[in-house]
Amino acid sequence: AVISAFVGLAPSAAPRPQVIALDQTALLTLGYLELLPRLLDVFPRIYLPHSTGPWLFNEQNEIQFHQPSRVYDAQRLLSAIARREVQVTAANSQFANTLASEIGQDLAQFVHAAQEDAQAGRAAYVIRPAPLHRPGSLSSQDANLGEHASLFRSTIELLRSLKAHGAIDDPAYDRGESYLKRNDEGWPHDNEIPAGATLYLDDVSVAYIQWLDLWSSLARAGYRLFVHPDKQAEASALDQSDSTSQSVGKSIDAVRKFIRDGQSRQIVHSLRRPNREVGRELEGDDAPRFL
Numbered sequence: 040a041v042i043s044a045f046v047g048l049a050p051s052a053a054p055r056p057q058v059i060a061l062d063q064t065a066l067l068t069l070g071y072l073e074l075l076p077r078l079l080d081v082f083p084r085i086y087l088p089h090s091t092g093p094w095l096f097n098e099q100n101e102i103q104f105h106q107p108s109r110v111y112d113a114q115r116l117l118s119a120i121a122r123r124e125v126q127v128t129a130a131n132s133q134f135a136n137t138l139a140s141e142i143g144q145d146l147a148q149f150v151h152a153a154q155e156d157a158q159a160g161r162a163a164y165v166i167r168p169a170p171l172h173r174p175g176s177l178s179s180q181d182a183n184l185g186e187h188a189s190l191f192r193s194t195i196e197l198l199r200s201l202k203a204h205g206a207i208d209d210p211a212y213d214r215g216e217s218y219l220k221r222n223d224e225g226w227p228h229d230n231e232i233p234a235g236a237t238l239y240l241d242d243v244s245v246a247y248i249q250w251l252d253l254w255s256s257l258a259r260a261g262y263r264l265f266v267h268p269d270k271q272a273e274a275s276a277l278d279q280s281d282s283t284s285q286s287v288g289k290s291i292d293a294v295r296k297f298i299r300d301g302q303s304r305q306i307v308h309s310l311r312r313p314n315r316e317v318g319r320e321l322e323g324d325d326a327p328r329f330l
Contacts, residue, residue, distance in 0.1 A: 060086040060310065063094055070293035071286065079297070079306055087298070089312045098291055110281040112249040113274035120271060124258050128152060128239070130268045141182045143174045145267050149239035152265070153190045156237050163237040164192045166244040168223035188228055194247045195219040196229040197238075201253070204234045206260040215251045222247065235261040242270055 059082050061069070066087070069075045078085060088094075119125040134147035142150075149165045156163035171182045171191075184191060198215045201207040207215075232238070238257075240248065245266060248254065257264060301307025 057082065058084045058086070062088060063091070066091070066294045066297075067287070067290045070290035070297070073293065075293055075297035076300070079301055079304060083306060085301060085307045086310050087307060089309050091298070091309065095291060095295060098287070110277050112246075113277035114281075115249065115254070116245070116266070116270070116274045117278055119254055119264075120266075124254065125240075125264045125266055127268050127271050128265050138185075138187065141173055142171060142184070145269065146171075146241060148267070149241065149265075150187050150190055153237070153239060154187075157190075161237055162233050162235070163190070163239070164232060165190050165239045165241070166192055166194060166197055167241045168194050168219075168243050168247065169226045170224055188226070191226055191228070192232055192238075193223050193225040193229055194244050195223045195225050197232060197244075198251075198253075200232040201256050201260055203231055204260045206234075207253070207256045211251075211256070215253070218251060219247065232262075235263070237263040237265065239265045242267070245270060 059078075066075070069078070116125065120127065128148065132148040132152060134144060134151050138150060139147040146165060146167065153163040153165055169191075171184070172178045173180045173182045195216070198207070198212065198219060202212045248257070298307055
């Protein structure tokens with residue numbers, strides 16, 4: 040049997056509210072949905088928390104936390120990976136524990152991969168500025184590369200090799216040499232890196248390559264470039280954070296415009312600061328309070 044919820048009575052229409060109050064979450068959500076301007080045409084009186092102004096200021100500061108240059112570099116690396124100009128090593132790459140204690144796990148994985156390339160007859164090197172310190176030594180102890188030293192090449196040797204292969208012009212080389220001489224001492228065993236070699240780039244070398252804008256020069260030299268999966272994950276996190284920040288930033292701009300337009304039309308008002316003094320009577324008025 041069908042049972043009527045109203046027992047034959049017509050439901051009465053609920054009256055439209057004339058006064059509403061919005062908290063910060065509602066403001067951001069409605070700003071994101073681009074619905075805030077419509078509220079000014081529907082409700083004659085809208086209240087906001089008294090702390091909305093400082094909250095907007097703090098939100099704006101938080102979304103500007105990351106340096107734009109870091110986000111830009113992360114996006115360039117991700118673009119190079121998408122174009123397959125840069126590849127990512129396997130996440131579960133093997134490494135020697137004894138070597139990892141000297142140079143860190145990431146570089147130990149690179150050394151293992153370069154050794155496998157060498158056994159297959161492919162020229163492969165780990166690109167890392169010198170000197171290299173032992174993990175946890177606070178830069179007080181140099182790492183012992185031992186028999187693996189021949190696999191390492193410095194970023195300044197990489198720059199020289201690019202010039203030798205005609206992959207970089209003189210002004211770019213001079214600018215890069217001036218910068219790298221201050222940041223890379225070079226390895227005693229440095230030698231020219233043949234064109235087309237496989238290069239495993241650690242985080243520091245990636246930062247220098249980004250700073251000097253060498254990606255296109257490395258591609259012209261035919262190098263096969265690899266970065267660690269952690270580097271890709273870091274770049275993806277920065278890119279995602281930037282996308283989220285831009286979305287939140289647009290919402291905050293929408294909230295600011297809503298408040299400005301609403302106040303000019305005398306529709307948007309701030310709730311009074313809560314009175315929390317014990318034993319004191321609240322004064323009566325028609326304005327709601329944010330308690």
